Amino acid sequence: MLDGVSSNFSKIYTSDCNNCDAICCIALDLVATDYKKPKNILCHYLKTEKRKCAIYKKRAEHGFSCCIQFECYGAGQAVTKLFHKLYGRKSTSTKIGNLKNDILVATLLTLGDKLELKYKNKIAVNSNILNALRPFLDAAITLIEERQ
Ligand code: SF4
Ligand code: SF4
Numbered sequence: 001m002l003d004g005v006s007s008n009f010s011k012i013y014t015s016d017c018n019n020c021d022a023i024c025c026i027a028l029d030l031v032a033t034d035y036k037k038p039k040n041i042l043c044h045y046l047k048t049e050k051r052k053c054a055i056y057k058k059r060a061e062h063g064f065s066c067c068i069q070f071e072c073y074g075a076g077q078a079v080t081k082l083f084h085k086l087y088g089r090k091s092t093s094t095k096i097g098n099l100k101n102d103i104l105v106a107t108l109l110t111l112g113d114k115l116e117l118k119y120k121n122k123i124a125v126n127s128n129i130l131n132a133l134r135p136f137l138d139a140a141i142t143l144i145e146e147r148q
Contacts, residue, residue: 012147013073013115020076021083022051024067027101028123033063040101043067073117075107078143082136099136102126106133107140114141 025043030036037043045054045062053059059068083091083100091097105125111117125133 012145013111015072015074016077019080020051020072021080021100022046022053023076023079023100023104024070024072025053026097027104028066028070030064030066032066035062035064039105040098072104072108073111073115074144074147075104075111075140078140079104079107079136081143082140102129103133103136103140106130106137110137110141111144 025046026041027039029039030043035044042048043053046052047054055062055064079100082103083096087093087096102125105123108117108123109125
């Protein structure tokens with residue numbers, strides 16, 4: 001259960017990685033024992049054709065506590081669904097990919113404020129573009145909450 005959040009909320013605000021384009025494996029900066037990557041770069045363990053992690057069950061051995069502990073609270077599958085509706089499933093545009101990554105982070109920040117999530121100070125999106133992202137992240141939050 002989320003810190004300070006009811007069990008009903010935790011059913012709504014939970015990740016569904018099987019229905020996500022693995023956005024966190026691209027959007028976030030990661031630091032592991034022998035690997036690190038900046039944000040907006042594909043993790044080199046992500047198999048792009050199926051968007052599956054090649055070391056999923058061995059991430060602890062590789063020191064990937066960063067992604068083991070990460071929880072997007074439903075933002076990943078909502079942003080994925082939104083972008084599939086807007087741009088289709090097969091879009092490979094870097095511009096659209098970066099937009100998707102920014103909207104994931106902006107959605108997490110919005111959820112962070114709403115649910116008082118513990119990681120909210122560890123991620124950031126350029127404040128100059130937040131207003132431009134607002135319609136997308138409002139739509140993503142609506143998609144998450146439609147699961148109620
Ligand atoms: S963004 Fe969320 S749903 Fe998508 S892979 Fe990451 S944790 Fe799973
Ligand atoms: S190690 Fe696997 S789960 Fe972690 S960021 Fe890379 S591809 Fe994603």
